[in-house]
Amino acid sequence: MSLYKDHITIYDIARRAGVSAATVSRVVNNRANVSIATRQKVEKVIAEQHYEPNEIARTLHNRYSNTIGLLVQSLNNQFFVRICNEAEEACEKIGYTLLIGITNNNFQKESKLLHTFLKKQVDGFILLGGRANEYHPSRELIDEMDFISYQVPIVFINGGVGFHNCFSVKTDEAGAFDKIIQYLLSCGHRKIALITGQQHLWTTDEKIRVYKKNLKKQRLKVRDEWIVSGEYTMASGEQCMNRILSLKEPPTAVACTNDILAIGAMRAALYKGYNIPRDISITGFDDIFMAAEFVPTLTTMRQNYSRLAVQAVQTVVDYIAGKEVAREVTIDAELVIRESSATLPGAKPVVH
Amino acid sequence: MSLYKDHITIYDIARRAGVSAATVSRVVNNRANVSIATRQKVEKVIAEQHYEPNEIARTLHNRYSNTIGLLVQSLNNQFFVRICNEAEEACEKIGYTLLIGITNNNFQKESKLLHTFLKKQVDGFILLGGRANEYHPSRELIDEMDFISYQVPIVFINGGVGFHNCFSVKTDEAGAFDKIIQYLLSCGHRKIALITGQQHLWTTDEKIRVYKKNLKKQRLKVRDEWIVSGEYTMASGEQCMNRILSLKEPPTAVACTNDILAIGAMRAALYKGYNIPRDISITGFDDIFMAAEFVPTLTTMRQNYSRLAVQAVQTVVDYIAGKEVAREVTIDAELVIRESSATLPGAKPVVH
DNA sequence: TTGTATGCGTTATCAC
DNA sequence: GTGATAACGCATACAA
Numbered sequence: 001m002s003l004y005k006d007h008i009t010i011y012d013i014a015r016r017a018g019v020s021a022a023t024v025s026r027v028v029n030n031r032a033n034v035s036i037a038t039r040q041k042v043e044k045v046i047a048e049q050h051y052e053p054n055e056i057a058r059t060l061h062n063r064y065s066n067t068i069g070l071l072v073q074s075l076n077n078q079f080f081v082r083i084c085n086e087a088e089e090a091c092e093k094i095g096y097t098l099l100i101g102i103t104n105n106n107f108q109k110e111s112k113l114l115h116t117f118l119k120k121q122v123d124g125f126i127l128l129g130g131r132a133n134e135y136h137p138s139r140e141l142i143d144e145m146d147f148i149s150y151q152v153p154i155v156f157i158n159g160g161v162g163f164h165n166c167f168s169v170k171t172d173e174a175g176a177f178d179k180i181i182q183y184l185l186s187c188g189h190r191k192i193a194l195i196t197g198q199q200h201l202w203t204t205d206e207k208i209r210v211y212k213k214n215l216k217k218q219r220l221k222v223r224d225e226w227i228v229s230g231e232y233t234m235a236s237g238e239q240c241m242n243r244i245l246s247l248k249e250p251p252t253a254v255a256c257t258n259d260i261l262a263i264g265a266m267r268a269a270l271y272k273g274y275n276i277p278r279d280i281s282i283t284g285f286d287d288i289f290m291a292a293e294f295v296p297t298l299t300t301m302r303q304n305y306s307r308l309a310v311q312a313v314q315t316v317v318d319y320i321a322g323k324e325v326a327r328e329v330t331i332d333a334e335l336v337i338r339e340s341s342a343t344l345p346g347a348k349p350v351v352h
Numbered sequence: 353m354s355l356y357k358d359h360i361t362i363y364d365i366a367r368r369a370g371v372s373a374a375t376v377s378r379v380v381n382n383r384a385n386v387s388i389a390t391r392q393k394v395e396k397v398i399a400e401q402h403y404e405p406n407e408i409a410r411t412l413h414n415r416y417s418n419t420i421g422l423l424v425q426s427l428n429n430q431f432f433v434r435i436c437n438e439a440e441e442a443c444e445k446i447g448y449t450l451l452i453g454i455t456n457n458n459f460q461k462e463s464k465l466l467h468t469f470l471k472k473q474v475d476g477f478i479l480l481g482g483r484a485n486e487y488h489p490s491r492e493l494i495d496e497m498d499f500i501s502y503q504v505p506i507v508f509i510n511g512g513v514g515f516h517n518c519f520s521v522k523t524d525e526a527g528a529f530d531k532i533i534q535y536l537l538s539c540g541h542r543k544i545a546l547i548t549g550q551q552h553l554w555t556t557d558e559k560i561r562v563y564k565k566n567l568k569k570q571r572l573k574v575r576d577e578w579i580v581s582g583e584y585t586m587a588s589g590e591q592c593m594n595r596i597l598s599l600k601e602p603p604t605a606v607a608c609t610n611d612i613l614a615i616g617a618m619r620a621a622l623y624k625g626y627n628i629p630r631d632i633s634i635t636g637f638d639d640i641f642m643a644a645e646f647v648p649t650l651t652t653m654r655q656n657y658s659r660l661a662v663q664a665v666q667t668v669v670d671y672i673a674g675k676e677v678a679r680e681v682t683i684d685a686e687l688v689i690r691e692s693s694a695t696l697p698g699a700k701p702v703v704h
Numbered sequence: 705t706t707g708t709a710t711g712c713g714t715t716a717t718c719a720c
Numbered sequence: 721g722t723g724a725t726a727a728c729g730c731a732t733a734c735a736a
Contacts, residue, residue, distance in 0.1 A: 007503070007729085009728090009729055009730085010729065010730060010731090011729080011730095019706075019707085020706065020707045020708075021707090021729090021730080021731090022706075022707060022708080022730095022731075022732080023705085023706060023707075024730095025730065025731055025732085026705095026706090026731090028730090028731095029731080033705060033706085034705070034706085035705060035706090038705075038706080050499065052467060052470065052471050053471060053729085053730075054412075054471065054473065054728090054729050054730070055471040055472045055473070056408055056411045056412050056417065056472065056473045056728090056729080056730095057412055057712090057728070057729035057730045057731090058729080058730060058731080059408045059712095059730095060406075060408050060409055060412050060711095060712050060713065060714090060728090060729080060730075061711080061712050061729080061730050061731055061732085062712085062730085062731075063712075065408065067472075075427055075433045075436060075437060076430070076433065076437075076641065078428070081427045081428065081433065084427060084454075085427060085428075085454060085456075088453075088454050092461075092464075097451075097468060097472065099449075099451060100452045101440075102436075102437060102440050109444075112444075115404060116449060118404065119404050119405065119406065119407040120407045120408065120419075120449065121406065121407070121408045147402065151359070234645055263645070264645075266647075267645065267647055270647045271647065289428060290642065293586055293615070293616075293619065294646070295618075295619055295622050295623065295647075359713085361712090361713055361714085362713065362714065362715095363713080371722075371723085372722065372723045372724075373713090373714080373715095373723090373724095374715080374716085374722070374723060374724080374725095375721085375722060375723075377714065377715055377716090378715095378721095378722090380714095381715080385721060385722085386721070386722085387721060387722090390721075390722080405713085405714075406712090406713050406714070407714095408712090408713080408714090409712070409713030409714040409715090409728090410713080410714055410715080411714095411728090412712090412713080412714075412727095412728050412729065412730090413713080413714050413715050413716085413727075413728050414714085414715075414728085415728075
């Protein structure tokens, strides 16, 4: 490897400005104890030479890299993308760099990235999706998280149940799903089916629970064949919907546990010639961009992306600054009514 | 900031193993000149202590961080996301880390990220979208790129015209757009409109040129009102399409310069009650995931994401390894015929 | 206010 | 085959 990197260092500046490296450092870091004359002299040389401090050397000395590692399951789900965007912005605002790692829901890769980033001295982790969302994490996973969180803070977004030493920022998924199911009920729907992604994920199981609870409260029968679980992909949403549409007694509404599934479900219904929402209502969860772009547009719960991300970043930063930090923060979601859901005759919808 | 980081260092291992730090380093780096006995002894301690070398210190010494910075315009366009994914995978395979920065098409942010990453000692840059796509880059931009590329290699993906010191990996956009226009012509379409994003972008202007060239070759009139330019958003695609549909003499086909625009165009047509492709054919460019997910699915040109990304990463790595590297690499795209385009009576489509 | 010396964790050079 | 030492670029404690 040819060594062609040849950077200007603090010593070059010092020599040219006729001062010591320490003084240059003071100027660069805006320390008070530098005379105006010296400061100006040094600043002039810095500008002339386009000097930029070496962050690697800084990190080695300071022990802090001003970098946060964000491990995300996939960037194919716009939900994750929006969180990344917001987190990146939040980081930039406070002079941090966000290191994004894509795990592809591959446990090994997730583990590898965790260590790679740790070796790069990230100051903390934000975990989004992936195995941390398991409802019942394995002993091995817990051990790994303990190993990491012993060194730097870990913040989960919408996940991380059962990791005692970590932090968690999450949408009030139960409350949010409650809202949308109650909305469908208030629209007069009595035959409501449920399409979910993988079970045993925190975000899935909570919603199934809320769905059942609401039906029971309305004294409606919970039918097993109306609860169809696949995985969180559009193709799976289609398959689940096809299953539902082929039932002897199809429902009038289908609630999906995320938007990707809902859009898959809409595709399936559209292909079979159904009119949405006239023939069947469909709802999602997340409010990804596509929810407003598909035809018809999707009724869904909007997660507060910005607050989720900002809170996660802030938690890392506050923690390493030694501040007192809440172990768990819950954030509300908002019902967004669009074209994919209809009100049945005689009903008057209630929005909470 | 409380200093709670307290890592195990090579000296800790050395002390515990009863050897010198130099020897531990040799073991860690798999150097040959270490006796088997010593090696095993050291490895045992490393495993026991869960020692992981500090990459920051390594980078400071080696001058190489094994990190590549990827500046991307946005992660909301799935095209960019796929490139990021592929690049990240390519990096991981060769022990590199990909540092993703999101510029939001904000020139200032792009510039800032460039310097931030440089200070973090990235070994090279990959630039995806953003101002580098300008057909005629400003003097100021060229100067900035020169400043950077003097220090580390810069590789543009689908852009970077006019930066003499940089590298470029690009889809053969002209050839690819040629294919899809010729396909539409071979389907019998004679009235073909064009929807584009911002002009003065390399990727836009090339396609306009190819569009005009093909019409002229067929002795078809190039009508100004059939060339509608907006920006690369779905909403803009809708607006452009509405403009086209309100013409006295609407076309039978609309070619769009990317998939996002095409999906916007389809939305607009669907809302007005048009049947696609019976009433009007629509084509895109890129083959993002949504192209296969929208109803109807979109006929488009598939860019070779994997090759684009792998080639870009390889270019950086080869260059810093001192190898001879091609300044420009062009990669073919592939026509993907789906539901959104129809063949007019009597025509027989030709696929190149 | 400024300079000197030292350490951050690692690797390379040079002895032994 | 192994160890001592210097250097990477920066920032701080301490001295002046």
